[in-house]
Amino acid sequence: MTTASISLGASVSSQSRFMQLALAALLGIFVVGVVGFSHIDAVHNAAHDYRHSMAFPCH
Amino acid sequence: MNLFRNVVFVAAIAGLVAGVVLACMQAYATVPLILKAEVYEKAGGGHQHEHAAAPANAAGGNAMSSAAPAANSMSAATPASAEAAAPAEDEGWAPADGLERFAFSVLANIVTGIGFALVLVAVSEFAGGIGNWRQGVFWGLAGFAVFTLAPGLGLPPELPAMPAADLMQRQVWWWATVLATSAGLSLIAFRKSLPLAILGVLLIVAPHIVGAPQPDSFETPIPEGLHHQFVVAVTVTNLVFWLVLGAIVGVVRGRVTGTATSLRDSFA
Numbered sequence: 001m002t003t004a005s006i007s008l009g010a011s012v013s014s015q016s017r018f019m020q021l022a023l024a025a026l027l028g029i030f031v032v033g034v035v036g037f038s039h040i041d042a043v044h045n046a047a048h049d050y051r052h053s054m055a056f057p058c059h
Numbered sequence: 060m061n062l063f064r065n066v067v068f069v070a071a072i073a074g075l076v077a078g079v080v081l082a083c084m085q086a087y088a089t090v091p092l093i094l095k096a097e098v099y100e101k102a103g104g105g106h107q108h109e110h111a112a113a114p115a116n117a118a119g120g121n122a123m124s125s126a127a128p129a130a131n132s133m134s135a136a137t138p139a140s141a142e143a144a145a146p147a148e149d150e151g152w153a154p155a156d157g158l159e160r161f162a163f164s165v166l167a168n169i170v171t172g173i174g175f176a177l178v179l180v181a182v183s184e185f186a187g188g189i190g191n192w193r194q195g196v197f198w199g200l201a202g203f204a205v206f207t208l209a210p211g212l213g214l215p216p217e218l219p220a221m222p223a224a225d226l227m228q229r230q231v232w233w234w235a236t237v238l239a240t241s242a243g244l245s246l247i248a249f250r251k252s253l254p255l256a257i258l259g260v261l262l263i264v265a266p267h268i269v270g271a272p273q274p275d276s277f278e279t280p281i282p283e284g285l286h287h288q289f290v291v292a293v294t295v296t297n298l299v300f301w302l303v304l305g306a307i308v309g310v311v312r313g314r315v316t317g318t319a320t321s322l323r324d325s326f327a
Contacts, residue, residue, distance in 0.1 A: 026178025041151030
């Protein structure tokens with residue numbers, strides 16, 4: 001990690017860096033997937049207005 | 060896992076703020092239109108929920124209806140009382156109209172705001188990170204293009220009671236379009252090669268050549284004008300959401316990395 005590129009996690013190996021960032025991105029996709037795309041009725045109903053307002057496929 | 064923690068920290072703050080902003084915008088811009096559409100949905104007697112059970116129930120009372128008296132709003136805090144408020148509801152638990160329904164929308168906005176922020180921060184770290192709010196605005200534009208614009212071309216924002224193709228097929232197309240558009244954009248932005256840029260354009264165009272799943276019939280009780288208003292409202296509110304999200308990531312990340320070098324590793 002050079003001083004020129006300031007990173008959120010300095011001095012981590014590139015492999016560990018990749019794993020941690022991939023993990024964070026997957027966690028984000030999982031969260032959006034559950035709230036916005038789950039077929040469970042209660043989840044759909046709770047986030048109904050949100051799903052419509054985000055143009056997520058709904059109903 | 061310092062990096063992971065820092066990403067989560069930045070994403071949590073940015074997602075929280077942008078989610079609250081989006082929820083406020085939705086309360087004024089999109090939710091009133093959804094409530095209007097539900098009046099048509101009820102009047103039309105057809106409940107387009109794919110999982111709606113028997114047609115006999117379709118015209119019946121519906122916990123999601125705007126026509127339900129506001130008296131429900133404060134009373135129901137438990138699933139049991141929500142069901143009591145709408146005995147004909149057969150689609151499982153739903154929040155009672157009014158405050159409870161709004162509270163769940165706000166919660167959904169914040170939780171997914173943090174989810175989108177996690178994706179944005181993680182992906183942008185691969186490309187060197189969002190250094191300031193102005194870079195964040197451009198990253199936000201990219202997020203808007205990937206998550207709203209591209210899928211919205213094939214599957215425009217839909218109101219209740221609007222016809223749509225099979226839910227699963229649409230969801231698959233939605234995610235495939237998000238994936239292809241993000242891959243295409245990053246090929247164009249981060250590879251300094253003309254053939255790869257052309258490949259990027261092809262990736263962005265491809266989902267629209269395949270085409271989004273469409274319903275058999277577009278007949279709907281929803282007036283064209285109402286739907287158009289909704290498409291504009293959804294697109295603009297999402298644009299602002301992504302710009303705010305990107306900008307705040309830039310600001311918060313700057314605070315995290317801008318402190319003393321020693322803090323960088325031990326932060327959070």
